[in-house]
Amino acid sequence: xxxxxxxxxxxxxxxxxxxxxxxxxxxxxxxxxxxxxxxxxxxxxxxxxxxxxxxxxxxxxxxxxxxxxxxxxxxxxxxxxxxxxxxxxxxxxxxxxxxxxxxxxxxxxxxxxxxxxxxxxxxxxxxxxxxxxxxxxxxxxxxxxxxxxxxxxxxxxxxxxxxxxxxxxxxxxxxxxxxxxxxxxxxxxxxxxxxxxxxxxxxxxxxxxxxxxxxxxxxxxxxxxxxxxxxxxxxxxxxxxxxxxxxxxxxxxxxxxxxxxxxxxxxxxxxxxxxxxxxxxxxxxxxxxx
Numbered sequence: 451x452x453x454x455x456x457x458x459x460x461x462x463x464x465x466x467x468x469x470x471x472x473x474x475x476x477x478x479x480x481x482x483x484x485x486x487x488x489x490x491x492x493x494x495x496x497x498x499x500x501x502x503x504x505x506x507x508x509x510x511x512x513x514x515x516x517x518x519x520x521x522x523x524x525x526x527x528x529x530x531x532x533x534x535x536x537x538x539x540x541x542x543x544x545x546x547x548x549x550x551x552x553x554x555x556x557x558x559x560x561x562x563x564x565x566x567x568x569x570x571x572x573x574x575x576x577x578x579x580x581x582x583x584x585x586x587x588x589x590x591x592x593x594x595x596x597x598x599x600x601x602x603x604x605x606x607x608x609x610x611x612x613x614x615x616x617x618x619x620x621x622x623x624x625x626x627x628x629x630x631x632x633x634x635x636x637x638x639x640x641x642x643x644x645x646x647x648x649x650x651x652x653x654x655x656x657x658x659x660x661x662x663x664x665x666x667x668x669x670x671x672x673x674x675x676x677x678x679x680x681x682x683x684x685x686x687x688x689x690x691x692x693x694x695x696x697x698x699x700x701x702x703x704x705x706x707x708x709x710x711x712x713x714x715x716x717x718x719x720x721x722x723x724x725x726x727x728x729x730x731x732x733x734x735x736x737x738x739x740x
Contacts (some may be wrong), residue, residue, distance in 0.1 A: 496581060510546070545638075550688075563578055608627055611627040691719040
């Protein structure tokens, strides 16, 4: 074998080794999927109630970066033991959300468990809640970050929402809401900054065709709960139940109301939370879309 042939053989062998190593390291858990993936429910910890009962909190991870999923209460979305409907979400945003619902359990639960099971795209996963001491969590972390004198003077925000509304597909409807607060603690000023943003590609005229799957998994394109600030109070509208395709937009800069549009008929449930930091109030809005 000539020197040139030996060099070619060594180069080819090295390339094959690198390719083989890369293939072995291609772990699917490192990929980002737009759709087709499962949902992982989580036990988010437990808190104590004043009457001696306990509250089990649950969360979920929708492994998709784009796909929103609806799973009605039933074989694919149920809680055990007891009533399979314990207020769990039937609508799932892409990615992860904490403390989306809770289940009240009796003071004498002992070693009993509450299990939330979710099946999406043929894969079933469970979240198991129990009174393990290490899983006790703070019921109100915001209060612990507030000076005691400010916490003592603070009053929770006042939140008023329309309890129910009716709408039609593809026709905007305003979900009325109002909020007020005592101004304690003093609202923090937003300091700006967009944080880290995944790079995007802008095609130059005559340039190469862009990969279609890159822009749609941008963080800015993920559908999330609608967050809005009114008079120093942080408002969060979260869809808990209903078909995929609902969209909420703030009615105005200083308006707590939301303009909602729907692409499918059905019964929708939205959770509305108003927080001044140490105190949070929660209301629910039901919308029937025909």
